[in-house]
Amino acid sequence: MNSRNSLLMTFISTLFLSACSQQLPDAPASEVNLDSTHRHLKILASDEFGGRGPLTEGETLTIDYLAKQYRAMGLTGANKGSFFQGVPMAKLTSDQSMLLTIGDLEFQAGTDFTARTQQMNSNIRLKDSEVVFVGYGINAPEYHWNDYRDIDVKGKTVIVLVNDPGFATQDEKLFTGNAMTYYGRWTYKYEEAARQGAKAVLIVHETAPAAYPWSVVESSNTGSKYSLVDDNENLSKLPIMGWLQHEATQRVFAEAGLDFEQLKQAAVQRSFEARSLKLAANLELRTEIEHAESNNVLALIKGSTRPDETVIVSAHWDHFGTRQTAEGPKIFNGAIDNATGVAGTLEIARILMKRHKVKPFERSILFANFTAEETGMIGSELFGNGDVVPTENIVGLLNIDGMNALDGVDYVLQYGQGMSELEDYLARAASKQQRHVKPDPRPQNGLFFRSDHFSLAKQGVPGLLFMSLGDTDPDYISHKYHKEADDYSPSWSLGGMEQEISLIVDIASELASGDDWPRWKADSDFKKRREQDKR
Template sequence: MRTILSACALAMLSACSQHPSNINDTTEVSFDENRFRQDIKILSSDEFEGRAPTTKGEELTLTYLSEAFSAMGLKKPNGKDYLQAVPMVTYTPSEQQQIQLGDLAVKYRQDIVLSSRHDLANIDINNAPLVFVGYGINAPEYQWNDYQDLDMAGKIAVILVNDPGFALPDSGKFNGKAMTYYGRWSYKFEEASRQGALGAIIIHDTKPASYPWSVVENSWTGAQQDLANTEQQSKRVKVEGWMTYNIAEQLFTKAGLSLSTVVDRAAASPINLALNQNASIAFANKAQYSNSYNVVATLPGSTRPDEQLLFTAHWDHIGIDPNKQGDQIYNGALDNASGTAGILEIARQFADQANKGKPLARSLTFIATTGEEQGLLGSRYYAADPIYPLDKTVAVFNLDSTNVYGRTLDYTIIGKGKSELENYLIDALKSQNRTAKSEKYPEAGGFFRSDHFSFAKKGVPAIFAGGGSEPVDEATAQYKAAMQIKMKGCYHNVCDEYREDWDLSGALEDLAIFYQAAATLGNNNDWPGYYKGTEFNALRPAKADAMQ
């Protein structure tokens, strides 16, 4: 059955009549829940094999998305198809790894996961000194350098996850409990590489990482993709990965140190310590080069088509793990077939309005990105080699894992307080009598973990939002509690599968918020910027800051 919901009916609130819809010249739009469900269901089906880049699953996904955008009548940016080639290299480390940390013989997957992003047939490291470098941070603006006076050549850095603010949230260090980019694993490997280290191993700890060891094992074993960039590859650490906290404790004990004591010291001030133990690592490695693809479709603006608003959602997931017992397919229904289906449904609404003679003044471009799970690869590539100039890109709205837990009274903006762009979402929430809030766990570093971040680093206002933590009523609260039990442990796991009993009413409300925000911004002359005190203010300052 086709479900048609206007912006007001979608909110299902009596007060909605007090806020006439101003979506795209007050025109009501229709969201089709069955169509939205069907997109999620197909994209996350076993046939699509977990949608790993450069696989059969990618081919099926590209065809499905291209046909969907074509049916809407959206423009092909290159005039030929909807694809932007993203040159990738796939590294596949052997499952048979010989790893010795000091006199500890550790087991691959169970105790440690390692890989190499070098085009080498064999990784062979003998007796490399292990050096503890605290949080592995070099941040002059925080007067912090864990690598002070160190020569890391030929050595392997052992690093804590997150940043000192997590451990000491009331100390004024970094951004308190909210993770900074210095807390992300990607930064830690990048900085170790800049320091000339031979390798880098992060100590996993569930609370500061915000996910259990199973996520590390599932995400960091098997084929690993990266952008094909020979110069950057040559400067990368030779080996990188994670070890369990238990193994780290044993390693530090062998060095005559208490890990918990050293962790406390690392949070208080920069630290580096030689562990007086060496690592020997050997495994076969394979590198394969091929293109993966972003899917890019444009709805041209009527009067300012050179000015772009982007909607992004990553189509990729982890794929298949043939070494896993039982179910081997990481279907990625919530993460992120749901977000991909979301931008398709939003695109259909704007396309319908354009066909009725009511296009936006500015252009809308929808980008289904590749390789997000491997380090935001598709969005990083687009931001570095954009189809449309970034100085003409007004804003980015990113959808990653939509709400499957029912309607909410609130609405979560990840990294709330960073840019003026969020005001468009906050204004749109009035039609649903909802309030905007920051994420519940800022220590998880959500702002740095999805595709919007690639654009933020370039100064383009980019936002990641949706869902909320307050169910709209008791029945929804009970449903949410039961569904959370069903979904527990499914992040980056094989149980992230489409469920017929998902309540998608909250997701549809969120789509309406994105739609209204984009419609308003798409018809005015505003250029949102980043607030003073944020990491990106210097790149595109908020209006008040720009006038100072």
């Protein structure tokens, strides 16, 4: 080819490539800085932070780190200028040398049962307390269901099944079928038993309906627990909150001359009648009580025209801290649960603050890192009282509780179905990423009721839960969840975090730039509360 023809071909090729680049533009560069996200994760999940236990040195390191990061980005403290909201609470540590006796049987704490209290009472005794089986322990008029019908459990020890009859039967016409209702949550079991006047509750643990193995029950209930304290020293709370291992339960029923599996099957019928086991329970629950103050971390991007209207982005900062064992200290670093979520909020805040400087958001965006989620959503419960932001001013809440630190996926998980119009925002944002919305693959686990957004839902605020605990890592739930093995890895690609961070940025930006107030779809107490606030 001569030089003249060569030049002509080069010119034509240049024109062709230029045309192609105009027709197929490069995808916009990601706003997410994965290097800084890795850095936040490594620090928050480090042994130096000691597992981020509330009321420990790990808390001080964590909340100071978060406040420093938010301040450096240009955010301000959301609590009257402060980045901290004090959360007065009690730290309750139960003596694990306790023994439970039922009839002539003796059970070991941790191995066979767990027991704790939220009452400010250092010594609670069960003395010859009558043991009663009340099926699922549910009183739900809307489902025409009352397990406490025609029985008095005042002062007694109640044994109840976890989850609800819908899961047990897989009957879509019973409760909500496979999807857990709030009546299936252990928190509800304790609340209802307290209303009925029971002295103690033992929830029967089975892995499938509980959604986690006994090891999770043990690790979650045998260390220090935390509680808000009311004006009556929590005396309206259930005196003894317990779990009973499945095999131990079978032994109890056999001692009473009954077949547990047979009675469990009977309990799925509306006609089921609670019955006494004609056995007495004895237990001395000794608890060390310390009063102290933990902290929520709250950072604000103030809206330009409607600053009182607020969008919340949240993630709990706490995990289980460090526990002393016979083998030495064990640090529960909680890298996925929930250092990923906290690192995510920091990166979301950085991106949104950068956008806000270019074009201010009309509404405010508040970043909330709550304390003591792992012990009963305590920090978010206090925040839900509305002292910092009245709940009627909260547009919606986007809550992160464990992110996919591995490669990206072509879907986004949705927890709850037909709950609120925020699900429509989720679908639109996912579509922009060419991802589809995937319904919760384990609705029987009731995850919608198990994280901080639920504290605000009870106050009428619609929310979305972003969670990936084991969805892309099948080994996570069985070997890492709430265990010492939940550690940071520098090999994580963070592709999934990059997707979710961008998704949440998109939804938060839309909410903060508009004037829409997402509504609840399903009839519920949440919807009634919201409609009452908006009158």
